[in-house]
Amino acid sequence: MPKLSQKAVDMPASPIRKLVPYAEQAYAKGLKVYHLNIGQPDIATPETAINAMKNADIKVLEYSHSAGFASYRNKLAAYYQKTGINVNAEDIIITTGGSEALVFGFMTTCNPGDEIIIPEPFYANYNGFAVMAGMDVVPVRATIENGFALPPVEEIEQKITAKTKAIVICNPGNPTGYLYSKEELEQLAAIVKKHDIFLFADEVYREFCYDGAVPHSVMNLKGIEENVIMIDSVSKRYSMCGARIGAVISKNKEVMAGVMKFAQARLSPPTIEQIGAEAALETPQSYFDEVIAEYVERRNVLVDGLNSIPGVFCPKPSGAFYCVAKFPVDDSDKFCQWLLEEFQYEGQTVMMAPATGFYSTKGAGKNEARLAYVLNKEALEKAVECLRAAIEQYPGRVEVSEDSKNLSSVG
Amino acid sequence: MPKLSQKAVDMPASPIRKLVPYAEQAYAKGLKVYHLNIGQPDIATPETAINAMKNADIKVLEYSHSAGFASYRNKLAAYYQKTGINVNAEDIIITTGGSEALVFGFMTTCNPGDEIIIPEPFYANYNGFAVMAGMDVVPVRATIENGFALPPVEEIEQKITAKTKAIVICNPGNPTGYLYSKEELEQLAAIVKKHDIFLFADEVYREFCYDGAVPHSVMNLKGIEENVIMIDSVSKRYSMCGARIGAVISKNKEVMAGVMKFAQARLSPPTIEQIGAEAALETPQSYFDEVIAEYVERRNVLVDGLNSIPGVFCPKPSGAFYCVAKFPVDDSDKFCQWLLEEFQYEGQTVMMAPATGFYSTKGAGKNEARLAYVLNKEALEKAVECLRAAIEQYPGRVEVSEDSKNLSSVG
Numbered sequence: 128m129p130k131l132s133q134k135a136v137d138m139p140a141s142p143i144r145k146l147v148p149y150a151e152q153a154y155a156k157g158l159k160v161y162h163l164n165i166g167q168p169d170i171a172t173p174e175t176a177i178n179a180m181k182n183a184d185i186k187v188l189e190y191s192h193s194a195g196f197a198s199y200r201n202k203l204a205a206y207y208q209k210t211g212i213n214v215n216a217e218d219i220i221i222t223t224g225g226s227e228a229l230v231f232g233f234m235t236t237c238n239p240g241d242e243i244i245i246p247e248p249f250y251a252n253y254n255g256f257a258v259m260a261g262m263d264v265v266p267v268r269a270t271i272e273n274g275f276a277l278p279p280v281e282e283i284e285q286k287i288t289a290k291t292k293a294i295v296i297c298n299p300g301n302p303t304g305y306l307y308s309k310e311e312l313e314q315l316a317a318i319v320k321k322h323d324i325f326l327f328a329d330e331v332y333r334e335f336c337y338d339g340a341v342p343h344s345v346m347n348l349k350g351i352e353e354n355v356i357m358i359d360s361v362s363k364r365y366s367m368c369g370a371r372i373g374a375v376i377s378k379n380k381e382v383m384a385g386v387m388k389f390a391q392a393r394l395s396p397p398t399i400e401q402i403g404a405e406a407a408l409e410t411p412q413s414y415f416d417e418v419i420a421e422y423v424e425r426r427n428v429l430v431d432g433l434n435s436i437p438g439v440f441c442p443k444p445s446g447a448f449y450c451v452a453k454f455p456v457d458d459s460d461k462f463c464q465w466l467l468e469e470f471q472y473e474g475q476t477v478m479m480a481p482a483t484g485f486y487s488t489k490g491a492g493k494n495e496a497r498l499a500y501v502l503n504k505e506a507l508e509k510a511v512e513c514l515r516a517a518i519e520q521y522p523g524r525v526e527v528s529e530d531s532k533n534l535s536s537v538g
Numbered sequence: 539m540p541k542l543s544q545k546a547v548d549m550p551a552s553p554i555r556k557l558v559p560y561a562e563q564a565y566a567k568g569l570k571v572y573h574l575n576i577g578q579p580d581i582a583t584p585e586t587a588i589n590a591m592k593n594a595d596i597k598v599l600e601y602s603h604s605a606g607f608a609s610y611r612n613k614l615a616a617y618y619q620k621t622g623i624n625v626n627a628e629d630i631i632i633t634t635g636g637s638e639a640l641v642f643g644f645m646t647t648c649n650p651g652d653e654i655i656i657p658e659p660f661y662a663n664y665n666g667f668a669v670m671a672g673m674d675v676v677p678v679r680a681t682i683e684n685g686f687a688l689p690p691v692e693e694i695e696q697k698i699t700a701k702t703k704a705i706v707i708c709n710p711g712n713p714t715g716y717l718y719s720k721e722e723l724e725q726l727a728a729i730v731k732k733h734d735i736f737l738f739a740d741e742v743y744r745e746f747c748y749d750g751a752v753p754h755s756v757m758n759l760k761g762i763e764e765n766v767i768m769i770d771s772v773s774k775r776y777s778m779c780g781a782r783i784g785a786v787i788s789k790n791k792e793v794m795a796g797v798m799k800f801a802q803a804r805l806s807p808p809t810i811e812q813i814g815a816e817a818a819l820e821t822p823q824s825y826f827d828e829v830i831a832e833y834v835e836r837r838n839v840l841v842d843g844l845n846s847i848p849g850v851f852c853p854k855p856s857g858a859f860y861c862v863a864k865f866p867v868d869d870s871d872k873f874c875q876w877l878l879e880e881f882q883y884e885g886q887t888v889m890m891a892p893a894t895g896f897y898s899t900k901g902a903g904k905n906e907a908r909l910a911y912v913l914n915k916e917a918l919e920k921a922v923e924c925l926r927a928a929i930e931q932y933p934g935r936v937e938v939s940e941d942s943k944n945l946s947s948v949g
Binding site for chain 2: 181252
C-alpha cells in the first residue's frame with residue numbers, strides 16, 4: 128500500500144471531537160450529557176433566512192459566480208458599511224464557510240515553511256489550515272490570569288523572524304471570548320506595519336459583544352489597508368453553522384486576485400445556502416437584541432457559577448459564546464474524560480473541550496478547559512452543579528491557593 | 539506590501555472563464571451568444587431533490603457530521619451497490635463538491651514535489667488542486683486521432699519515477715467524453731499494482747453513457763482495492779452543480795482516516811444541500827432515461843454538425859456531455875476570442891473553451907476546443923451554423939488535408 132502524505136500525518140485530529148467515544152459510553156449508561164464542548168448554538172436561525180431558502184424558485188440548481196452572487200456581495204458590503212466597517216463589494220469573495228476563507232487566505236499569502244504568529248489559546252482548526260498550507264504556527268502566550276488579553280507587544284515582536292508572514296487573531300476570540308480593545312489592535316497594526324506582514328482577523332463573532340463592549344474591525348485600522356485580511360462567516364451570527372457560507376475580505380487587490388484563482392478552481396460556494404445568507408442580512412436588530420440578552424444571561428450563569436466552585440477560575444468574557452476556565456485538576460484531558468467515563472451526578476454529566484487542543488505549546492493549558500454556553504440557562508445551571516460535585520470527587524484534584532485565584536480576577 | 543505565495547502565482551486562472559470579458563463585449567453589441575464553454579447543464583434538477591430542501595423542517599441550521607449525514611452515506615452506499623459498485627457507507631466521506639474531494643484526496647496521499655500522471659487533455663482544475671497540494675502534474679498524451687483513448691501503457695509507464703504517487707483519470711472524461719473500456723482500466727490497474735501507486739478516478743459523469751456503452755468503476759478493479767480513490771459528485775448527475783455535494787470513496791482505511799482529519803478541520807459539508815442530495819437518490823430511472831435520450835440527441839446534432847463542416851473533426855464521445863473538436867485554425871485561443879470579439883452570424887455567435895487550458899503540455903491542443911452540449915438542440919443547430927460560417931470567414935484559417943481528417947474517424 129502506498130504511503131500517505133506527511134500532511135495526512137501532521138493534520139491534527141479534532142481536539143473537540145476526540146472525547147466523542149466516551150460521550151457515547153455515557154449515553155449508553157443512560158446519562159444525560161450537557162454538551163458544552165462544541166460551538167453549535169441552539170439559537171433558532173432567523174425565519175427570514177429559512178423562508179428565503181424554502182421559497183427560492185429553483186428549476187436548475189446552478190453554480191453561482193465563483194466569488195458568490197453579486198447581489199449577496201453588494202448587500203454584504205452594505206451590512207459592513209452600516210456596521211461602520213470599511214468594505215465594498217469588490218473587497219469580498221464568498222467562501223464555503225470561514226474555514227475555506229482561511230485556507231484560501233493562507234495559501235494565497237504563505238509559502239510552505241513560512242511562519243504565522245497566533246496568540247494562544249486559539250481556535251484549534253487554525254492548526255489544520257496551517258498544515259494544509261504547509262505553514263508553521265508560532266504561538267505567543269496569552270494567559271488566563273490576564274483574561275487572555277493581547278500578550279505584550281515585545282513578546283510578539285520577539286517571535287518575528289525572516290519567515291514570519293502573518294499574525295492571526297480571532298476577535299472576539301474562540302476559545303477565550305476575549306475582545307481586543309482599539310488600543311490592542313493599534314499595537315498589532317504598528318507591528319504589522321513595521322515588519323510589513325499580513326494581519327488575518329477572524330471576526331465571525333463580531334455581533335456577540337456584551338456589557339456595552341464595542342468590537343473594532345481590523346478593516347478600519349489606518350495605514351495597513353494592504354496588509355489586512357478579514358475572515359467572516361454566517362455560521363454563528365445567524366445560527367447557520369450548517370450553511371457553510373463565509374467570506375474573505377481585503378482591500379489588497381493582489382490578495383483578492385490570488386484568492387479568486389483558488390475560488391475559481393472549486394467553482395462556487397453553495398447556491399441555496401447563499402440565498403439564505405443573503406436573506407439573513409435582513410434579520411431585524413430585535414433578533415440580535417434577544418440573542419445577546421440570552422447569551423449574557425447564559426454567560427453570567429456559567430461564569431459566575433464556575434467562579435463559585437472552590438479552586439475554579441474563569442475570566443468573564445466580553446464576546447463570543449465561549450469561556451476558558453482553570454480547574455483544580457492534574458490534567459484537564461483526563462478530567463474531561465473522567466467526567467464522561469466514570470462520573471455522574473444525579474444521572475447527569477458534562478462534556479467540555481480540554482484546553483490543550485487550543486494551545487500550540489506542549490503542556491500549556493493543562494488545567495484548563497473550554498466551555499461553550501450554547502445551552503439554555505437551566506441546562507447551564509445543572510452543568511455547573513455537576514462540575515461542582517465533580518471537582519469534589521475527582522481523584523486527580525489538586526489544591527489551588529486562593530492567592531493564585533485572586534490574581535486572576537481580571538478581564 | 540508583503541509578497542504573495544508562490545502558490546498564488548502558480549494557480550492557473552480558469553481557462554474556461556478567461557474569455558468572459560469578450561463575451562461581455564458581444565452582449566454589449568446585442569449579440570446572442572451560444573454558451574458551449576461551460577458544463578452547466580440546462581436540465582431541470584429532480585423535483586424530489588428540490589422538494590426535500592423546500593420541505594426540510596429546520597429550526598436551527600446545524601452542522602452535519604464532518605463525514606456527512608449518516609443517513610445520506612447509507613443511502614449513497616445502497617445506490618452504489620444497486621449500480622453494481624462495491625462501496626459501503628464506511629468507505630464514503632461526503633465533501634463540498636468533487637473539488638474538495640480531490641483536494642482532500644491529493645493532500646492525504648501526496649507530498650509537495652510528488653508527481654501525478656494524468657492523461658491529457660484533462661479537466662483544467664486538476665492543475666489548481668495539484669498546485670494547492672504542491673504536486674507536479676505529469677501529462678501523458680491522449681490524441682484526438684484516437685478519440686482520446688487511454689495512451690499506450692508503455693507511454694504511461696515511461697512517465698513513472700520515484701516521485702510518482704498517483705495516476706488520475708476522469709471516466710467518462712471531461713473534456714473528451716471518452717469512456718474507458720474494462721480492458722483499459724485493467725491495464726491501468728496492472729500499472730498501479732506493479733508500482734504500488736494510487737489511482738484516483740473522477741466518476742462524476744457515470745450516469746451519462748450512450749449507445750449502450752457501460753461504465754466500469756475503479757472500485758470494482760481486483761487486487762488494487764487499497765490503491766483506489768474514487769471521486770464523486772451530485773453536480774452533473776442530478777443537475778445540482780450549485781449544491782456543492784461530492785464524496786471521497788475508498789476501501790483504504792488509512793486514506794479515509796487521513797481524509798477525515800481534513801474533513802473535521804472544515805467542520806461539515808452544507809446541510810440543506812446534503813438533504814437535497816440524499817433525496818436526489820430517489821430520482822426515478824425515467825428521469826435519467828429522458829436526460830440521456832436528450833443528451834444523445836444533442837451530442838448527435840453537435841458532433842455530426844461539427845464533422846459536416848469542412849476541415850473540422852470531432853470524435854463522437856460515449857459519455858459525459860462534452861466533446862473536443864479540431865478546427866482548421868491557426869490558434870484556437872485566438873479563434874475563440876475572434877468569435878466573440880469580431881464575428882457574428884445573423885446576430886449570433888458561439889463561446890467555446892479553447893483546449894489549450896486542458897493540456898498540461900505547452901502548445902498541445904492549439905487547434906482544438908471543448909464544446910459542452912448543455913443547450914437544447916435548436917440552440918446547438920444554430921451554434922453549428924455559426925461555426926460553419928465562422929470557419930469560412932476566420933482570417934487565421936489553415937488548410938487541412940482530407941487525409942488527416944480521415945485518419946481521425948475513430949472513437
